[in-house]
Amino acid sequence: MITLENIQRIFPVGDQKVHALRDINLHISAGEYLSIMGPSGSGKSTLLNLLGLLDRPDAGHYRLDGQDITPLSDKQQARLRRERIGFVFQFFHLVPRLTAAQNIELPMMLAGQPVDERQRRVQQALKDMGITDRADHRPDQLSGGQRQRVAIARATVMQPGLLLADEPTGNLDRASGKDVVDILETLQQRGITLIIVTHDPTLGERAQRCLHMVDGAIVNDTASP
Amino acid sequence: MKTTDIARYALGSLNGARSRTALMLLAMSIGVASVLVLTSLGEAARRYVSGEFASLGTNLVIVLPGRTETAGGEPSMLIGDTPRALTLGDARALLRSSVIRRVAPLNIGSAPVSYGGLERDIPIWGSTAELLEIRHWRMGLGRFLPKAEWDRASPVCVLGQKVRKELFGNQPVLGEWVRIGDRRFRVIGILESAGESLGVAVEDMVIVPVASIQRLFNTSSLFRILVEARSREAIPRVIEHITRTIRERHQGEEDITVITQDAVLATFDDILQALTLTVAGIAAISLGVAGILIMNVMLVAVAQRTTEIGLLKALGAPGQQIVNLFLAEAALLSLLGAGLGVVIGLAGNGLIGYFYPDLPMGTPLWAFAAAIGVALGTGLLFSLLPARRAARLDPVQALARR
Numbered sequence: 337m338i339t340l341e342n343i344q345r346i347f348p349v350g351d352q353k354v355h356a357l358r359d360i361n362l363h364i365s366a367g368e369y370l371s372i373m374g375p376s377g378s379g380k381s382t383l384l385n386l387l388g389l390l391d392r393p394d395a396g397h398y399r400l401d402g403q404d405i406t407p408l409s410d411k412q413q414a415r416l417r418r419e420r421i422g423f424v425f426q427f428f429h430l431v432p433r434l435t436a437a438q439n440i441e442l443p444m445m446l447a448g449q450p451v452d453e454r455q456r457r458v459q460q461a462l463k464d465m466g467i468t469d470r471a472d473h474r475p476d477q478l479s480g481g482q483r484q485r486v487a488i489a490r491a492t493v494m495q496p497g498l499l500l501a502d503e504p505t506g507n508l509d510r511a512s513g514k515d516v517v518d519i520l521e522t523l524q525q526r527g528i529t530l531i532i533v534t535h536d537p538t539l540g541e542r543a544q545r546c547l548h549m550v551d552g553a554i555v556n557d558t559a560s561p
Numbered sequence: 562m563k564t565t566d567i568a569r570y571a572l573g574s575l576n577g578a579r580s581r582t583a584l585m586l587l588a589m590s591i592g593v594a595s596v597l598v599l600t601s602l603g604e605a606a607r608r609y610v611s612g613e614f615a616s617l618g619t620n621l622v623i624v625l626p627g628r629t630e631t632a633g634g635e636p637s638m639l640i641g642d643t644p645r646a647l648t649l650g651d652a653r654a655l656l657r658s659s660v661i662r663r664v665a666p667l668n669i670g671s672a673p674v675s676y677g678g679l680e681r682d683i684p685i686w687g688s689t690a691e692l693l694e695i696r697h698w699r700m701g702l703g704r705f706l707p708k709a710e711w712d713r714a715s716p717v718c719v720l721g722q723k724v725r726k727e728l729f730g731n732q733p734v735l736g737e738w739v740r741i742g743d744r745r746f747r748v749i750g751i752l753e754s755a756g757e758s759l760g761v762a763v764e765d766m767v768i769v770p771v772a773s774i775q776r777l778f779n780t781s782s783l784f785r786i787l788v789e790a791r792s793r794e795a796i797p798r799v800i801e802h803i804t805r806t807i808r809e810r811h812q813g814e815e816d817i818t819v820i821t822q823d824a825v826l827a828t829f830d831d832i833l834q835a836l837t838l839t840v841a842g843i844a845a846i847s848l849g850v851a852g853i854l855i856m857n858v859m860l861v862a863v864a865q866r867t868t869e870i871g872l873l874k875a876l877g878a879p880g881q882q883i884v885n886l887f888l889a890e891a892a893l894l895s896l897l898g899a900g901l902g903v904v905i906g907l908a909g910n911g912l913i914g915y916f917y918p919d920l921p922m923g924t925p926l927w928a929f930a931a932a933i934g935v936a937l938g939t940g941l942l943f944s945l946l947p948a949r950r951a952a953r954l955d956p957v958q959a960l961a962r963r
Contacts (some may be wrong), residue, residue: 380852385957390874390875390956390957391957398812410880411879411880411881414874414877414878415877416878417875417877418877418878419585420878422873423876429868429871429872429875433574433577433871434573442876443875445562445566445570445876446873446876446878447877448562448563483660488689490876
């Protein structure tokens, strides 16, 4: 599903250049459950942003579903993000003035889908996440776990093939963190490709495949010993 | 993204930052209101002056004896060129044209007017029955000069309101005899008070038949002839007719000056139009200032909503969509502000109209269109920069913050 070839990402910091990603080669199959671990500054978030098309590599090629997406325009990349990729963030990033239902509806609204279709899918997503009774609550009226469920519902409502989660439990207590992980893993079992970036070894080791990164390079990949 | 969704989303974010929205609405509405009030003032001044001219008479052509020329040549040509006087015969001759509706000969002098023991020096106008209609005056009491032969020096007169008050007080006046100069005249009417019309105090004058004033001052010439054309379009032909007729009667000398009030009015109109535009320009500056305020506040809004913008990008909104969202907000703000401004402006106009009832306040339609158009224009223009900035935000950095 995903193939990275010789990916480089360099950030200029002052006079120096920091290699956030050095020569990354990676293949991820559809439906895989992958975790990316490593110390702060190891480039794991950069890799995730790059996979999510929020960032562009300085060199190398990124193929998504066989299509080389590096030469695509911003507009085309935005369309891919909308249709094929879902994001779950550590800080949820819900729009504070919108209700849970409106937050979930957001990607479909941006896509210009018809209103009744949107309503139907929002209701379904709320039901799947078990937060139907919270539909009209705003984020500040929800608990952390509930917020993350709304965020997951929003990330999956367009039925993307790839779900990217950046420290999805980093801001949650143990119990709601476990709930969120269960939901993500259920989604993965239904066929979605799940990539999680985390500091937490217990969460990271649940994945079928673990990547360890240090200084912008993959130092250990459990799929290729 | 659907238009209704864009509008709803923009409305939602405006509603989400009320103090910011209120501030921008205030700026925009003050700008629009000042455009409306100032253009209305300019327009009112124009109408006031036009009204003054209309009260002088419509389609009026004035014939003066003598010719004012700025011609070169020897100085001797300027000296000793006494103009031939205009006479009642000249005035009568002008009547023979289909494009002329009315002609009123006019002589003006000043003479002591006395009744009982009271005496005053008052401007005396000598004319004919036609003067009343040409000058659009109205009678307050009695009737105007009789429609008689112009040569008949009937001993009758019409008084202005002030003259009547000073000479008669509250006594009945019609049928009384007053002395003007060395002759006696019977009062047959009182003019309705019409205030001042371009320097002529209608209240402070006495009108007698033109033949009477000529005898009073022992002259056969006229001060001027007032001519009313049948229509505005006929005025050039009227002028041509007048000059031709007078030239024939004056042995080929074109020794008169013809003034049309249209020419004077047009000049005033131009001046006042320029004034209105200037004033509107000043008002437009305040709209511009409002626009800059909007830009400022929008930039702050973009900074405040960085995360939201980053999120929208992550959810698959291309840059153009984000620009559209911000422009939609600006458009909504501008329209709401313009609406509010129109209300404030109209209230201001009403207030001015209340305190200065003489000014015919009224907002020209184009001012509404211009105010709203300029509001929308500045709103959108000054939001373009913040919107572009929002669209260019790097989503990674935008989302890195909490």
